[in-house]
Amino acid sequence: MRNLIICLFCSLVISGCGFSLRGNYELPASVSQLTVGSSEAHSALERALRNELKPYSVEVIDSSVKGTSNTTSIYLLSDVLDRRLLSLFSTGQVAEYELIYTVRYELQFANSDAQLLEFEIKREYQDDPDAVLAKSRELELVLSEMRKQAAIRIIHQISIAQRTIVNTAVITP
Known part of the structure; x- marks a missing residue:
């Protein structure tokens, strides 16, 4: 009992x-x-974002449809x-890469200015010239996980920025 x-x-x-x-992010009720939109039609990152938004009780609207005034907007500018x-093998072939996935997007909450945000995700990737087909499939999987x-x-x-906007609005008279 104790x-x-x-x-x-x-x-x-x-x-x-x-x-x-960790990973338990609650989106605000607002x-x-x-x-959700993207500068590239049928973007893989946009699909990944839509898939990750499914568990949340958020109505995802295509960027071509005009939202209401209380709509939060995400526009994916680029993902590179x-x-x-x-490192190199003794033969001069590439042995290891660092993959750098850079994402730039614009986040805009209702009745506020758009914020331009950017971040990088990095992974180490070992290359094997003897297994080109397997390594190309592995690279696809790593890129999918990075997305x-x-x-x-x-x-x-979104969760952090919305809380910051709400806290700033409460503090300022």
Whole structure:
């Protein structure tokens, strides 16, 4: 009984301080509709973002449809994959790359100015010239995972930016 009370007390203290599990991002209630668009038609990052938004109770609207005045908008400007050489085999062939996935997007909340945001996701990638087909498939999987992580990061940024706007509006008279 004592252990149960201690566990209950600890969980109340942890949840009371605002702790939440990693990856558990709650979008504010004010983000009920979200307009998603991209400079590139049928963008893979846009599809990944739409997939990651499915668990949230947010109505995702295509950018071609005009949203209401309380609509939050995300416009994906660019997503670029760059490679940086890390090491070489003794034969001079590339042994290892650093993959750098750069995402630029515009985030605009209802009745506020658009924010231009950018971030990078980096991964190390080992190349094997003897297994070209397998490594090309592996590269596709790594890029897909990087897009998924970028979509999660955009959702997290929406949550943080909206809280910042709300807190700033409460503080300023």
